[in-house]
Amino acid sequence: MLECEELSAAYDTTLVLRDVDLTVNDGEIVGVMGKNGAGKSTLMKAIIGLLEPKSGVVRYEGEDLAGTNANERANVGIGYIPQGRDVFPSLTVEENLLIGESVNRERDHDLYDEVYRYFPILEERRDQKAGTMSGGQQQMLAIGRALVGNPDLLLLDEHSEGVQPSIVEEISENLRDLNADLGTTVLFVEQNLGAIQDMADRCYAMERGRIVDEIGSDELQDEDAIASYLAV
Amino acid sequence: MNPLNLLFLFADNFAFIVLSAVGLAVIFGMMGVINLGHGEFIMIGAYGTTLSANAGVPLPLAMVIGVLVTAVMGFVLERTIIRRLYDRLLDSMVATWAIGLILTQGVRIALGNSIPQISTPLGTIAYGEFSYSTYRVVLSVVALAVLAGLYVLFTRTEFGIRARATIQDPDTARALGVDTDRMYTSTFVIGSALAGLTGALYAPTLTVVPGMGSSFLVEAFVAVVIGGPSVLLGTTLSGGLLGVIDALFTNLYGTFFGQIAMLLTAIVVIRLLSNGLTGLVEDVRNRMEGE
Numbered sequence A: 001m002l003e004c005e006e007l008s009a010a011y012d013t014t015l016v017l018r019d020v021d022l023t024v025n026d027g028e029i030v031g032v033m034g035k036n037g038a039g040k041s042t043l044m045k046a047i048i049g050l051l052e053p054k055s056g057v058v059r060y061e062g063e064d065l066a067g068t069n070a071n072e073r074a075n076v077g078i079g080y081i082p083q084g085r086d087v088f089p090s091l092t093v094e095e096n097l098l099i100g101e102s103v104n105r106e107r108d109h110d111l112y113d114e115v116y117r118y119f120p121i122l123e124e125r126r127d128q129k130a131g132t133m134s135g136g137q138q139q140m141l142a143i144g145r146a147l148v149g150n151p152d153l154l155l156l157d158e159h160s161e162g163v164q165p166s167i168v169e170e171i172s173e174n175l176r177d178l179n180a181d182l183g184t185t186v187l188f189v190e191q192n193l194g195a196i197q198d199m200a201d202r203c204y205a206m207e208r209g210r211i212v213d214e215i216g217s218d219e220l221q222d223e224d225a226i227a228s229y230l231a232v
Numbered sequence B: 001m002n003p004l005n006l007l008f009l010f011a012d013n014f015a016f017i018v019l020s021a022v023g024l025a026v027i028f029g030m031m032g033v034i035n036l037g038h039g040e041f042i043m044i045g046a047y048g049t050t051l052s053a054n055a056g057v058p059l060p061l062a063m064v065i066g067v068l069v070t071a072v073m074g075f076v077l078e079r080t081i082i083r084r085l086y087d088r089l090l091d092s093m094v095a096t097w098a099i100g101l102i103l104t105q106g107v108r109i110a111l112g113n114s115i116p117q118i119s120t121p122l123g124t125i126a127y128g129e130f131s132y133s134t135y136r137v138v139l140s141v142v143a144l145a146v147l148a149g150l151y152v153l154f155t156r157t158e159f160g161i162r163a164r165a166t167i168q169d170p171d172t173a174r175a176l177g178v179d180t181d182r183m184y185t186s187t188f189v190i191g192s193a194l195a196g197l198t199g200a201l202y203a204p205t206l207t208v209v210p211g212m213g214s215s216f217l218v219e220a221f222v223a224v225v226i227g228g229p230s231v232l233l234g235t236t237l238s239g240g241l242l243g244v245i246d247a248l249f250t251n252l253y254g255t256f257f258g259q260i261a262m263l264l265t266a267i268v269v270i271r272l273l274s275n276g277l278t279g280l281v282e283d284v285r286n287r288m289e290g291e
Helices: A040-048 A070-075 A093-102 A112-118 A120-124 A135-147 A165-182 A193-199 A223-230 B003-031 B038-054 B059-080 B089-111 B134-156 B158-168 B170-175 B180-202 B214-227 B231-253 B255-272 B276-290
Strands: A002-011 A014-024 A029-033 A055-060 A078-081 A153-157 A185-190 A202-207 A210-215 B124-127 B130-133
Touching (some): A002 A040, A014 A029, A014 A040, A029 A040, A029 A165, A029 A223, A040 A078, A070 B170, A078 A135, A112 A120, A112 A165, A135 A153, A165 A185, A185 A193, A210 A223, B003 B134, B003 B180, B003 B214, B038 B059, B038 B089, B038 B214, B134 B180, B134 B231, B158 B180, B214 B231, B214 B276, B255 B276
Parallel strands (some): A078 A153
Antiparallel strands (some): A202 A210
């Protein structure tokens, strides 16, 4: 479904991604783990098209995405959940969700029912300004917003950041459920060990902008094996 | 002093301030572009209307033509020039100022310094020993209708919600599939059309000359500056406040003092409220919610 080939990206002249190779297959939940500054968010931005890569290829459903804008990538079915749950603070919950309708223009139906089922708080608070909600609720809104348009691929940038552990667990569980129920493929980047173990089918490890290891589902349960990629 | 006179004077000022400012406010509030050619956009709307009416087109239709001409001009300018200048405040000010100069001189070269004017339609309303232009009452109603229309557009339509999302966080909006380039183009066209509408509406009441744009500038910029960040609320509030002040002082001491009072008000408001009148309203609202 998604392939990155020798993807490199930079802010100004500082190379942040170096020759990243990565594959996500239909229906998988794939994680990319790494410490702060490893280049995880940059990878997400390069995939959705908010950052133009220096070199390399991003391929979605077999097609090279070079030369397409972020909005065009969203329109063909990629749902992006930015880091720091960037909801639109002065729009209501419902208005935030409406923006997500621009994701995946080719869908046959909206997923409002599913979003409200996974995250009932969003239906309760639909008329509330998004900026007045708690961190966890905003994270749910950011996920719901990317989901209403029925994307084929979700890009999730550190959903655990600044959210209390019990809520992170709940969100991770919901994401697993919707992957099973709807078949939505998920690529997420994360530095929270628990969230990685809860969600990932398999995981790449990233260090200083490079993919340094790939870890299967069995190895993922071995904390010592992966903690070394996360420890500061 | 007759209270009805004062009311008419206020309504007239309110309409003039709101209509002068609204196109500028939409473009500035949504895109952060200060259109120093705003007055000349109004002038183009007035010329479109006057020339069409002189050619025998009925006045309402001539006004529609004036609006369309300005909107099309806005579209072309956004596509060719303005879009290169987003996030470059000073550059965009220089460029739009230049556009204004080119428009003024271009019209002067093409059509000379004067064209046949059109007269104010609709006659007068008589009350007691006074009478008042019916058309000016219509202008006040139109100003309110424009504000109401924009309110509905920006809060009740999908376009408006996407536009607000784009102002708040263009990157996230884009990453969620909103074509932000198109939002900016549409917004600039709407702002231009509103400037054109102002020109069209005032064409029958003013002398339509190439330099007429400057007569709208003081009201437009003062209203936008003291209105603060929220486009619609700000324009409405500053139209109301400045309208009252101008009406009072004009009535008591004459037009000249009305203008002075307006500018003094602007200075006081800017000094005391860094976020303008909208900021004040937000503060009060937050305080009430906090209790």
